[in-house]
Amino acid sequence: MxxxxxxxxxxxxxxxxxLYLTGxxxxxxxxxxxxxxxxxxxEIRGVWLTNVASGVLFVPWGINRAIEQLSALxxxxxxxVVWNRGYTFYKSAKAKSVIGVDTQPLLNFMQGGQDVLxxxxxxxxxxxxxxxxxxxxxxxxxxxxxxxxxxxxxxTNGQNGxxxxxxxxxxxxxxxxxxxxxxxxxxxxxxxxxxxxxxTEVVRNYDVQGIQFDDHFGMPVQFGYDPYSIELYQxxxxxxxxxxxxxxxxxxxxxxxxxxxxxxKITQVVRELxxxxxxxxxxxxxxxxxxxxxxxxxxxxxxxxxxxxILQVYRHDINSFVNELEQSAVKFARTQIPVAIGISTGILxxxxxxxxxxxxVQAVRDRSFFGISFFYWESLWxxxxxxxxPYRRKAFQEMFxxxxxxxLAPIKVGGRLGEMRVKG
Numbered sequence: 001m002x003x004x005x006x007x008x009x010x011x012x013x014x015x016x017x018x019l020y021l022t023g024x025x026x027x028x029x030x031x032x033x034x035x036x037x038x039x040x041x042x043e044i045r046g047v048w049l050t051n052v053a054s055g056v057l058f059v060p061w062g063i064n065r066a067i068e069q070l071s072a073l074x075x076x077x078x079x080x081v082v083w084n085r086g087y088t089f090y091k092s093a094k095a096k097s098v099i100g101v102d103t104q105p106l107l108n109f110m111q112g113g114q115d116v117l118x119x120x121x122x123x124x125x126x127x128x129x130x131x132x133x134x135x136x137x138x139x140x141x142x143x144x145x146x147x148x149x150x151x152x153x154x155x156t157n158g159q160n161g162x163x164x165x166x167x168x169x170x171x172x173x174x175x176x177x178x179x180x181x182x183x184x185x186x187x188x189x190x191x192x193x194x195x196x197x198x199x200t201e202v203v204r205n206y207d208v209q210g211i212q213f214d215d216h217f218g219m220p221v222q223f224g225y226d227p228y229s230i231e232l233y234q235x236x237x238x239x240x241x242x243x244x245x246x247x248x249x250x251x252x253x254x255x256x257x258x259x260x261x262x263x264x265k266i267t268q269v270v271r272e273l274x275x276x277x278x279x280x281x282x283x284x285x286x287x288x289x290x291x292x293x294x295x296x297x298x299x300x301x302x303x304x305x306x307x308x309x310i311l312q313v314y315r316h317d318i319n320s321f322v323n324e325l326e327q328s329a330v331k332f333a334r335t336q337i338p339v340a341i342g343i344s345t346g347i348l349x350x351x352x353x354x355x356x357x358x359x360x361v362q363a364v365r366d367r368s369f370f371g372i373s374f375f376y377w378e379s380l381w382x383x384x385x386x387x388x389x390p391y392r393r394k395a396f397q398e399m400f401x402x403x404x405x406x407x408l409a410p411i412k413v414g415g416r417l418g419e420m421r422v423k424g
Contacts, residue, residue: 009220010241017291025099028089033156038247041370041402041404041405042370042404042405042406042407043076043370043371043404043405043406043407044076044077044308044310044338044340044370044371044373044406044407045074045075045076045077045371045372045373045374045400045404046075046076046077046078046079046132046310046340046371046373046374047070047075047077047079047373047374047375047377047380048078048079048080048081048104048134048373048374048375048376048377048380049066049078049079049080049081049120049134049376049377050081050084050105050134050136050376050377051081051084051089051104052084052136053347053348053378054376054377054378056105056377056378056403057081057089057107057111057116058110058111059110060106060110060112062109062118062306063119063120063123064123065115065266066078066377067120067123067124067127067129069381070127070129070352071127071129073150073393073396073397073400074123074397074400074401074402074403074404075129075400076122076128076129076130076403076404076405076406077129077130077131077173077373077406078120078129078130078131078132079132079133079134079212079282079373080116080117080120080131080133080134080140080278081133081134081136082117082133082134082135082136082198083135083136083137083198083200084104084136084140085104085136085137085141085142085145086099086137086141086142086145086146086147086148087099087101087103087104087105087107087117087145088102088104088198089101089103089104089107090115090116090117090118090133090201090202090206091103091115091117091118092198092201093201094194094197094198094201095198098147098150098151098194098253099145099146099147099150100146101146103115103116106384115272117131117133117202117206118206119253119270121206121207121208125207125209129405130207130209130210130406131200131206131208131209132209132210132211132212132278132280133208133212134207134209134211134212134213134214134282135198135212135213135214135217136214136216137181137183137187137216138213138214138215138216138217138218139183139184139191139195139216139217139218139219140178140181140182140183140184140216141181141182142180142181142182143163143164143180143181147184148182150207151190153188153190153228154184154185154188154190154191154194155182155183155184155185155226156183156184156185156186156187156219156223156224156225156229157223157224157225157226158220158222158223158246159225159244159246162222163182164179164181164182165179165180165220165222166179166180166182167417168222174253178216181222183219185223185224185226185228185229186217186218186219186258186262187219187224187228187229187255187258187259187262188228188229189234192262192265196265196266196269196292196305199211199266199269199270200269200270200273203270203273203274203277204273204316206402207240208277209276209277209278209406210278210279210280210307210308211270211277211278211279211280212276212280212281212282212310213280213281213282214281214282214283214312215282215283215284215293215303215312216293217259217263217281217295218256218259218289218293218295219255219293219294220292220293220294221247221291221292221293221294222246224242224251224255225242226348229242229255230242232291233251233254236254247291249348252290252291252294255294256290256294256295256296256299257296258292258293259296260296260299260300260303260305263300263305264303264305266279267279267304267305267306278307278308279305279306279307279308280306280308280309280310281297281300281309281310281314282304282309282310282311282342282373283295283297283311283312284308284311284312285311285324285327285329285330286298286327286329286330287327287329295394296311297329298332298333301332301333301336302332302336304336306337307337307338308337308338308339308340308407309333309338309339309340310339310341310342310373311324311325311330311339311340311341311342312342312375313325313341313342313343313360314342314343314344314375316352316356318356318359318360318363321360321363322363325341325363325364325367325369334369338370338371339369339370340364340369340370340371340372340373341360341364341369341371341372342372342373342374342375343357343360343361343364343372343373343374343375344374344375344379345357345374345375345376345379345380345385346379346384346385347376347379348378348384348401351379351384351385351386352379352385352386353386353387354385354386354387354391354392354395355375357395358395361399370407371404371406371407377382380392380396381393381396
């Protein structure tokens with residue numbers, strides 16, 4: 001057996017072990033009070049499905065069981081990954097034309113060539129679960145990915161040619177694996193066309209309720225010193241080169257405005273293709289998103305480019321959590337569109353206790369937000385969690401005691417978005 005085959009089967013065994021550890025069993029319906037199909041309230045109840053430290057997408061029965069569990073516990077939204085680490089998680093003609101494969105290879109093998117996004121939609125629709133595909137990695141990609149190798153001119157970089165944030169950090173402080181990734185240049189027209197073509201494929205070819213971007217849909221503030229961006233800046237600044245200070249206010253706003261222009265184009269194209277499709281965004285706080293990733297989402301909301309905001313508030317301290325809910329950008333967004341809160345249910349190395357989750361859900365409801373989404377599926381009630389899966393599922397059953405509809409189009413009263421207090 002050659003080395004590549006050994007690596008493949010080792011990874012396959014890891015995936016199967018992960019599935020066992022995360023408890024992908026269908027809960028007995030006798031354990032749940034069956035609810036009426038008529039929604040009793042209005043609230044986003046979502047969860048992200050990723051392939052990072054997650055096996056749910058990689059076995060034929062994983063998706064089926066996830067949908068059954070989520071439906072039984074009155075969830076109504078899934079945000080499944082469709083773009084991650086340089087691969088698509090659906091059948092993409094555009095990806096095949098650019099990188100040579102139309103689907104992430106292991107996913108394609110494990111699912112027997114099935115289109116996983118189509119399968120998700122087929123299973124979710126009868127359960128009245130909305131599917132909003134998630135472009136998880138935005139402009140990020142591994143340095144050894146095909147897209148990075150085939151199109152190095154599409155990459156942006158920092159000063160002195162550095163191509164990843166990890167090159168700028170002391171080795172001992174670089175604990176974030178995403179810092180080792182490279183970034184496609186969101187200012188480059190060919191990059192924009194590639195990303196836009198992926199988006200239009202999903203919107204045009206699948207019966208989805210919208211699409212979602214997150215905190216990776218931007219550019220690290222350290223970047224923008226690639227040849228294309230420098231030349232573009234010089235053309236618009238009488239030959240002057242970009243400042244060496246990455247936090248120079250004009251240099252920051254110039255790059256952020258270019259990203260906003262691309263977001264404007266995306267919104268226009270999506271609404272032309274499917275007027276009812278939601279443009280969902282799941283960013284970090286406005287101050288962090290703009291300062292470090294040039295993502296000016298408050299401006300996007302103001303310009304009407306976003307239909308739904310799921311703010312990531314991954315905090316352990318309840319006071320810090322609540323403080324994020326009270327930020328001015330959040331308050332403004334709430335006057336314009338439905339705003340929900342992203343809550344961490346834990347990751348493999350950092351499990352979150354159910355009591356913390358319950359307190360944060362209650363804090364969100366006490367402030368009349370439009371709902372909650374959890375990051376991520378494996379840590380809702382799998383065996384990686386501090387409490388047993390049955391105990392966790394019972395807790396979610398108590399939080400979501402009846403079916404709920406997702407918010408419809410924003411309804412403004414007196415120039416403000418009507419707020420809706422939700423009950424469990």
